[in-house]
Amino acid sequence: MINEEKEMLERFQQYVDGENKVEPKDWMPEAYRKTLIRQISQHAHSEVVGMLPEANWITRAPSLRRKITLLAKVQDEAGHGLYLYSAVETLGVKREKTIEDLLSGKAKYSSIFNYPTLTWADIGAIGWLVDGAAIANQVMLCRTSYGPYARAMVRICKEESFHQRQGYEIMMTLAFGTPEQKAMAQDALNRWWWPSLMMFGPSDDNSPNSALSMKWKIKRKSNDELRQEFIDKTVPQAEYLGLTIPDPHLKWNEERGHYDFGPIEWEEFYNVISGNGPCNKQRLDARRKAHEEGRWVREAAAAFARKRAMEMQEA
Amino acid sequence: MINEEKEMLERFQQYVDGENKVEPKDWMPEAYRKTLIRQISQHAHSEVVGMLPEANWITRAPSLRRKITLLAKVQDEAGHGLYLYSAVETLGVKREKTIEDLLSGKAKYSSIFNYPTLTWADIGAIGWLVDGAAIANQVMLCRTSYGPYARAMVRICKEESFHQRQGYEIMMTLAFGTPEQKAMAQDALNRWWWPSLMMFGPSDDNSPNSALSMKWKIKRKSNDELRQEFIDKTVPQAEYLGLTIPDPHLKWNEERGHYDFGPIEWEEFYNVISGNGPCNKQRLDARRKAHEEGRWVREAAAAFARKRAMEMQEA
């Protein structure tokens, strides 16, 4: 490494250590930029792919109020996708390119969206658990070192908390409803609990990129810390609902001041990530179909805009 | 007309008058052939297009027994379509060509299938009324002068009577069921009654082709005769069900020994025939889609058959 670059790297580190925000036009290490592009893209893709399992219940929501709330929620996720694709653009990658990487299978998105939503209770469980896990991560990211990302997160976090409360409220309605509704809620918790814990990513000793992300203050807490926080917060909520978390090892540890929990089946996690989840193909196919079938619309809009721009110029 | 042809025409008429069947290889007047091609094709198309309104309820039939019976019935109609396309082929027109005429909109099919099936009771009403009207016509056609058509009709009539009984049985179950079921049955009768009467075609004074068809014994009863027969048979069946036929003019005429009935709205009839019915576009689109999307399958089967035939030859 030539000296100049080393120096810039040190200056960058000091800048970040001083809790300053990095802005698009600032110099940044190439690895910092790449890490951010990968992470924010993944986050954007997760919002967009994450629309699908929930949209699956809009037409079947059991009341008009729930239908409207769910549609508005999924629409918010589209909005989050937009903010985040814009944040990626500040790092020099066009939205079109970012989306291509998703559709080609090159880019990843949160593995949790490769599980199916099988009953209405899944809409509650996703709000409560999946959004809950996302928020734990996002609250941390509100203080991430990259300015546009941090600002997008502040906006997103506000809406996500709202979604999470809605999800928990669905769970309450079910858990305190008829026995059939309560069984539906328990079944959803059974299916979503472990995938939610996996959302925080591999344990710290298997997470090679984490150290650098922490050093550059992209992340501020480790995967395991965030996971523990989430569990500690969620267990009492499940207890309040009268539902059982599907982990026989789950137990309050007085000494640690945290809940102990059972081992996570990482084999499944890596399998789902690598494309073998129940819905990977279905989700990507749906996004590809939307993209392909929307091409003529996007092209028409672009052609129309060009025509009008030319008319303006001529006038 | 040259004398020879005139003579053959006379001989043909005597042959037909003697209640002999015309067979494919016999000489026949061109107008006879054309009338038959048109009529049998229309009949074939009606069987095939007629599958659609009933197939619309297979996945939603209210019991397993009804589901199976309905599926078997619609399958029978496909079979009838096959016999009839074969009968057309004996007149020198290939099935592919006959189907093209349907898909291009050149050929017609029974207008009744351009009405939608809106409730389960419509499946009963179609069996009872539409199949009932079809049978009145088909029983007559079992004695039509063209041999292959007459033989196809004998076979078809047997199955149609079975279908009609099934339809009436559905109506009985509904009419003697809950008040909601009875209302559903009445609603179906209200919607299907008049279109069923129109199935017999225009009144005799507006049916220019009828005379020749009667002379050649293609038909043996006039549209109005058949319609009256159908009404006379159906009214007591409706009475047994406790349902009201939606015709305020309907009344037994002691003197005629027939039911009098109200005027038919021929404007609607001609409108629906000419393409403006509620489902004309939907029905033809469905057939076109099936045909287009099935092309590669038919081509593959043909290519495979050719390959195997060549292999046989070479061996």
Place this chain on the structure above:
Amino acid sequence: MKKNIHTQGADHRLIYTLRLADTALILGQRLSEWCGHGPELELDIALSNIALDQLGHARMLYQYAARQLGPDVTEDDLAFFRDTSSFHNLLITELPNGHWGDTLARQFLFDTYNYYLYSALCKSTDDDIRAIAQKAIKEITYHAQWSAEWVIRLGDGTEESHQKIQKSLDDLWMWTGEFFMADDVDMNMADIGAGVNPETLKSAWESKVNEILSLATLTVPQANWFQKGGKQGRHTEYLGYILAEMQHLPRMYPDAKW
């Protein structure tokens, strides 16, 4: 235990309210099928917005209809416990979404009609209908602008988009006649100033549609026959499937609250 609500022989005010409500609900339901599948995120969001507005209007109208029926009936009973023959929406709202151009063309034809309808309903002598119309008209005005702009964009975009949207308009045209067909319910509600005689909306609708299609370099379709029946409860074959999907869950657990 829930019972089905039937509207055969119901009074004119209730039928009229349900026509408005059902039209809004079924269109909202159809549009919501697009959510997550739009041509791009901005359009996904825009169409979801219209769906949300329609569903919002449906709720207000069902609440009013439920009040007419008495204290035991809720908005959800009306949405989830009626069969097709007691639904009174316009047929055009129940047609399948088709491709984006089909959806957009339907939206433009409907929004333009809906704009003139709700503008008139803002002067209804029925306090509830008037209040609802006055709340809804701002949103509906925006819908009509948005869909008109998109018709222009697609009509005057590429050759492909021009052909596609023209075909969509041609296919949909026979479903627009129902906007303007008056029956006793309409006439009685118009007579007491509570509703609108739909025939009076026709010429404004036609001029606006002509104006926009002309800007879009598109041809106004012709038809000499229009489909009808939705308002009276006689629907297309599509509505049964919409209701099966929409109502399955509440009907599966009729004792549950959600």
Place this chain on the structure above:
Amino acid sequence: MKKNIHTQGADHRLIYTLRLADTALILGQRLSEWCGHGPELELDIALSNIALDQLGHARMLYQYAARQLGPDVTEDDLAFFRDTSSFHNLLITELPNGHWGDTLARQFLFDTYNYYLYSALCKSTDDDIRAIAQKAIKEITYHAQWSAEWVIRLGDGTEESHQKIQKSLDDLWMWTGEFFMADDVDMNMADIGAGVNPETLKSAWESKVNEILSLATLTVPQANWFQKGGKQGRHTEYLGYILAEMQHLPRMYPDAKW
């Protein structure tokens, strides 16, 4: 008033019977969607035949399951008054039909499995299952022949058909693993000779599939991970829609007889 039937904690014989019944019903239901829309009349008829057979098998099995549940339960209660989590069909049966090649490929993969399964069930120690299997096996044998012939025809037909059916097989492959995954229900039923350990069917199925695909000039797909869960009541997102459509009418009028 009808109540939903739940199978959580049901005994093994009932679950086993329902796995067979539900698999037959859901496949029959899917296939019946083709009726009226096949590539030609002969194929429409042939596929309807298979659908009819599957639905017929489902009825016999539901009647047996209903007998296990007592005199108040009917075959229709089991088909129309259960939710997804109490359905126990194989996942592959609930996948959308796709194009003709997709349907055909699923049919071939399934029929071949079903043939070996029912052949073994013809020796079941459970009198009812044995009697049903013995009735069904002739039809199933015919299905397996028919779908194998068609796979060969499409594989060795045109370039287009070859590519299409290969893609169909590739896409479906991950759903075939469930055929052979045994759980406690399977093992207990196999232990008493009433059921079959599905693992024992695997090698016969593999050889037959290899043989036919080879005749069809097609490549046997590879997968290192298979989908599962249907037998245990954890399904794809498709089943909910199938049930909504299938069950809507009986659920709408729960007091009616049909």
